[in-house]
Amino acid sequence: MSTIQIKDKQFTISIPEEEILQSVQRVADAINRDLEGKNPLFLSVLNGAFMYTADLMKRIQIPCEISFIKLSSYSGTSSTGEVKQLVGLNQDIKGRTVVIVEDIVDTGLTMQRLLEILAEKEPAEVHISTLLVKPEKLQVPLTVDYAAMEIPNDFIVGYGLDYDGFGRNYKDIYTVVP
Numbered sequence: 725m726s727t728i729q730i731k732d733k734q735f736t737i738s739i740p741e742e743e744i745l746q747s748v749q750r751v752a753d754a755i756n757r758d759l760e761g762k763n764p765l766f767l768s769v770l771n772g773a774f775m776y777t778a779d780l781m782k783r784i785q786i787p788c789e790i791s792f793i794k795l796s797s798y799s800g801t802s803s804t805g806e807v808k809q810l811v812g813l814n815q816d817i818k819g820r821t822v823v824i825v826e827d828i829v830d831t832g833l834t835m836q837r838l839l840e841i842l843a844e845k846e847p848a849e850v851h852i853s854t855l856l857v858k859p860e861k862l863q864v865p866l867t868v869d870y871a872a873m874e875i876p877n878d879f880i881v882g883y884g885l886d887y888d889g890f891g892r893n894y895k896d897i898y899t900v901v902p
Contacts, residue, residue, distance in 0.1 A: 728881075728898055730890045735881055735898035739873070744855070744883055744897065745779060747872035751853060752783030754870055755823065759851075763787050764821040767813065769838070770794040771892065772827035775884035776855040776872075780825060791815050795834055818846045823870075827884050828856040830877070832864040855883070856897075 727736045755764075766784070768777040770792050781790060793813050822842060829835055835852060842850055853870035861877045879900040881891030891898070 725894075727901070728891070728894065730881060730887045733887060734901040735891070736901055737896050738878070738880065738899040739875075739883075739897035741883070741895040744872070748776065748779045748855070749783055751870045751872050752780055752785075755780075755851075755853065756783075756785050759788075759821060759823070760786050762821040763789070764823050764851075765815065765817060766790045766823045766825050767842075768792045768825045769827070769834075772884045772886065773825050773855070775892075776827055777825045780853070793838070795838055813841070813845070816845070817842065819848050822847045822850045824850065824852050826852065826854040828858070828880075829854045829866065829868055829871075830858040830861040832862045832866040835866055836864045856880075 725737070727734060729735075764786070766777070766781065766788055768774070768790060771794065777790070791813060824835070824838060824842075826835065829852070839850060851869040852867065853872075854868055855872045856875050857868055857871045857873070858877050859874055879887070880897050881887050881900075882894035882897045884892050885897065886892045887900075
């Protein structure tokens with residue numbers, strides 16, 4: 725499908741699944757190389773990162789664990805800037821290598837709050853892996869260690885990303901038609 729309709733908005737395909745999966749493989753290769761021997765804990769940020777996490781984890785070949793956290797700062801098509809912790813981390817991460825797996829970093833506010841939450845639990849190191857980053861939208865200084873792709877400041881859906889809860893199920897990424 726080259727275009728889709730979700731609620732009141734029309735979207736057109738912008739990143740096909742094949743391109744996404746090539747980028748995911750590149751990130752997995754880097755993580756496998758960089759974190760070998762560290763037994764990292766992958767911390768997937770739900771709901772949006774579920775597809776990226778699944779595809780990434782299929783390609784991780786080093787010993788590791790996975791857990792999930794749910795934070796939210798979105799309302800409709802824009803970030804509210806206010807981060808709400810919905811589901812907390814129940815694992816002890818003190819002294820561990822943690823890899824946050826996120827769907828998209830745009831303002832960086834959600835990630836900044838997550839880093840603050842994790843710092844209180846005293847991990848040895850924290851790395852950020854995101855499918856997508858919007859560099860021109862960042863509002864806080866942030867080091868993204870493993871970014872699959874950089875994109876412009878467009879509103880997108882698909883591959884886990886949603887518009888008011890809809891559109892996460894598409895295998896490709898779509899950009900809103902103005």
